[in-house]
Amino acid sequence: MSSHFLGVDWQLVADNHELLLGGLRYSLTLTASSMAFGIVLGCVLALMRLADNALLRNIAASYVNLFRSIPLVLVIFWFYFLLPFFGFKLGPDKSVFITFAIFEAAYYCEIIRAGIQSISRGQVGAAQALGLTYAQSMRYVILPQALRNMLPLLLLQTLVLFQDTSLVTIIGIKDFMGSNVVVASNNGALKEMYTFAALGYFCVCFPLSMALKKLHKRIAVIR
Amino acid sequence: MIEINKVSKWYGEFQVLTDCSTSVAKGEVVVVCGPSGSGKSTLIKCVNGLEPFQSGTISVEGTSVGDPKTNLPKLRARVGMVFQNFELFPHLSITENLCLAQEKVLGRNHDEAMEKGLKLLDRVGLKAHAGKFPGQLSGGQQQRVAIARALAMDPIAMLFDEPTSALDPEMVNEVLDVMVQLAKEGMTMMCVTHEMGFARKVANRVIFMDRGSIVEDAHKDEFFGQPRSERAQAFLSKILHH
Numbered sequence: 104m105s106s107h108f109l110g111v112d113w114q115l116v117a118d119n120h121e122l123l124l125g126g127l128r129y130s131l132t133l134t135a136s137s138m139a140f141g142i143v144l145g146c147v148l149a150l151m152r153l154a155d156n157a158l159l160r161n162i163a164a165s166y167v168n169l170f171r172s173i174p175l176v177l178v179i180f181w182f183y184f185l186l187p188f189f190g191f192k193l194g195p196d197k198s199v200f201i202t203f204a205i206f207e208a209a210y211y212c213e214i215i216r217a218g219i220q221s222i223s224r225g226q227v228g229a230a231q232a233l234g235l236t237y238a239q240s241m242r243y244v245i246l247p248q249a250l251r252n253m254l255p256l257l258l259l260q261t262l263v264l265f266q267d268t269s270l271v272t273i274i275g276i277k278d279f280m281g282s283n284v285v286v287a288s289n290n291g292a293l294k295e296m297y298t299f300a301a302l303g304y305f306c307v308c309f310p311l312s313m314a315l316k317k318l319h320k321r322i323a324v325i326r
Numbered sequence: 327m328i329e330i331n332k333v334s335k336w337y338g339e340f341q342v343l344t345d346c347s348t349s350v351a352k353g354e355v356v357v358v359c360g361p362s363g364s365g366k367s368t369l370i371k372c373v374n375g376l377e378p379f380q381s382g383t384i385s386v387e388g389t390s391v392g393d394p395k396t397n398l399p400k401l402r403a404r405v406g407m408v409f410q411n412f413e414l415f416p417h418l419s420i421t422e423n424l425c426l427a428q429e430k431v432l433g434r435n436h437d438e439a440m441e442k443g444l445k446l447l448d449r450v451g452l453k454a455h456a457g458k459f460p461g462q463l464s465g466g467q468q469q470r471v472a473i474a475r476a477l478a479m480d481p482i483a484m485l486f487d488e489p490t491s492a493l494d495p496e497m498v499n500e501v502l503d504v505m506v507q508l509a510k511e512g513m514t515m516m517c518v519t520h521e522m523g524f525a526r527k528v529a530n531r532v533i534f535m536d537r538g539s540i541v542e543d544a545h546k547d548e549f550f551g552q553p554r555s556e557r558a559q560a561f562l563s564k565i566l567h568h
Contacts, residue, residue: 228376229413229472233427233479234403243426248417 111302112295119286126282127303133278134265137203141264142257144204145211150241152216163212170209176270178202183274199271207264214256218249255319262308262315269304279303327352327483327514328373333382335368342368343379344538350483355515357525357546360535361561366518367410369535370485373516374398374405387482403431406476410488412468414460414475420447421456424475432479439478446474450504466497473504483514490521522566526550534558 106114116123151163170178182198193201222245230240250257269280277285280300287296328350335343343365350356358366371377373384375391375398384391389401414423424443428434434442447453450470452463460468469489476484486505490498502524509515509528519525525532525546532549534542534557542549542558553559 223411223413225409225411225413226415228371229407229409229415231399232374232376232402232405232407232409233475234399234431235427236399239430243430244415248415251417 107295109298109302110295111299112292115286115290115292115295116299119282122277122282122286123279123303126277126279129277130265130268130279133200133203133268133271134261136200137207137268138261138264140200140204141207141211142215144208145215146246148208148212149215149219152212153219167209167212170206175202175206175267176273178206179270179274195271195274195276199268199274199276203264203268207260210260211257214253214260215249218253218256219245221252222248252322255315255322258315258318259312262311266304266308327354327387328516329383329385330369330373331383331385333369333372333379333384335365335372335377335379342538343372345382346535346538346540347382348533348540348543350514350516352514353512354530355509355513355517355528356531356533357529358516358518358533358535359520359522359525359561360541363537364535365538366535367487370487370516370518373485374402374407376402376407399431403427403479404482406479406481406484408469408472408476408484408486408489410492412460412465412472412492414468414472416460418459419456420452420458420460420463420471423460423471424478427475428478442478443474446477447471449477450474451500464497465493466500469493469497469501470504473501473508477508483516484508486515486517486519488518488520490519520565522550522562534561536561 106112148163148166151159152167154160154163179199179202182193182202183195186193186198226244226248227240230244231237235243268278271278272281272284275281283296283300283303287293290296330346330348333343333346334341346365346369348356358370360366368377372379373386373391375396379392382392386401386405390396391398391401414420415426418426421440421443424447425436425439428439428442429436444453444456447456450473452467452470452474455463455467455471460471463471473489489505490501493501498521502521505515505517505524506528517524517529529546532542532544532546533540534549534553534555536557541555542553544553549558550562553562
C-alpha cells in the first residue's frame with residue numbers, strides 16, 4: 104500500500120517525525136517568546152508615541168518607521184552576520200529571537216497605540232481624578248482596556264509572525280520550515296516535503312484565524 | 327476651602343475662562359450653572375488640575391493647584407469628582423471600581439477597601455449589584471456607583487460635572503437624592519448642573535457663568551428671587567418656565 108496521500112509521503116514524515124516535531128516546537132517557541140517580548144516593547148513604544156515629550160515621541164516614531172520600511176530578511180541578516188563584527192556573538196537562536204522581538208514590536212506598537220487612542224479621554228480623567236498617577240492610570244485602567252479591544256488584531260499579527268519565523272531557515276536554523284528542507288534534500292523529496300510544510304503551516308494558521316474572527320465578533324459585542 | 331482667584335484659560339487664541347474668582351467654604355454647596363459653552367465644566371476641572379490654566383490661582387485647603395511643584399495625584403485623591411458620563415472602568419467589576427484607588431493610592435489593604443466600598447455601595451442603594459460590571463447597570467445606577475467610588479477616598483470636597491445631564495429623565499432623581507443626602511451631611515460640594523430644583527433645595531450659593539466669565543455669584547434666594555444681571559434673568563426664565 105502506498106504511503107502517499109495529498110501529495111505527501113507520510114512514511115517519510117513518520118520516519119523523521121522527531122526532527123519535524125522539534126522544528127515545529129522551535130517555530131512555536133520562537134513565535135511565543137518574540138510575541139511576549141514584542142508586545143511589552145510595543146506597549147512602551149506606544150506610550151512613547153503618545154507622550155507629551157517631543158523627544159520620546161520622535162524616538163518611537165523613528166523606530167517604528169525604520170522597522171516598517173526595511174524587509175525582515177535584511178534585519179535577520181543584520182543581526183546574524185553583522186553584529187559579530189561589532190563584538191556581539193549571539194549565536195543563531197538568540198539573534199533571531201532579538202530580531203523578531205524588536206521587528207514585531209514596531210507593528211505591535213501601532214496596534215496598541217490605536218487601542219489606547221480608542222479609549223475615551225474621560226477614562227484617563229476619571230483615573231487621574233481618583234489620584235492615580237499617569238503610570239497607574241495606564242497600567243490599571245487604559246492598557247487593560249486597550250489590549251482587550253485590540254486582542255484580535257494582536258493575535259492576528261502573531262499569526263503573521265508565526266509564518267514569518269520560517270525565514271530563519273535561511274541562516275540554517277531547523278525550525279519547522281528548516282526541518283522540512285533538511286528532510287526534503289536528504290531524501291530527494293522536495294515536492295512531498297514542501298507540500299507537507301505547507302499543510303503544516305495551514306493546519307496551525309487556518310483554524311486559529313477562524314477562531315480569531317469569532318473572538319473579534321465577541322469583543323465587538325461586549326463593547 | 328476652595329479659593330479660585332482670577333483664573334483665565336486659553337485654548338490657543340480662544341479664551342475659555344476670563345478672570346474667574348470665587349470660593350467654596352467648608353460645608354458649603356455651590357451650584358454652577360449657565361448656557362452650554364460658558365466654561366462651567368472647564369472651571370470645575372481646573373479645581374483638581376484636570377485642565378491646566380494659564381493665569382490666576384486656585385488653592386484647595388491651602389495647596390496651590392497650578393504650582394508645578396504640587397503633587398497633583400495627591401491633591402486629587404482628596405477631592406472627589408463625578409463626571410457627566412460616569413466614567414466607571416468597564417473592564418472592572420463594581421467592587422473593583424470601588425477598591426482600585428483605595429488600594430493603589432491610599433494603600434489600604436483589600437479587606438479594608440472592600441468593607442468601605444460595600445458600605446458606600448449600600449448607602450447608594452446598590453449593594454445587590456456588587457459583583458456586576460458597569461455595562462450591566464443603568465445610567466442612574468452607574469452614576470451612583472461613581473459617587474460611591476469618589477466617596478470611598480474620604481474626600482474633603484466633591485466636584486460634580488453635570489452628573490445628571492447624560493441620564494434618562496426617570497433616573498435623574500435617584501442620583502439627585504444621593505447628592506441631596508450628601509449635602510445635608512455637610513459635604514463641601516461644587517456642582518455644575520442645570521437642576522435648579524436641586525439648587526433651590528440644597529445650594530448655599532449659585533454661580534452663573536456666561537462666555538467664560540462669572541456673571542453672577544449670589545446667595546441662592548437672591549439668585550432665584552432677583553438675579554442682578556440680564557443674562558442670568560434671561561437664562562433663568564428660559565429654563566424655569568417649562
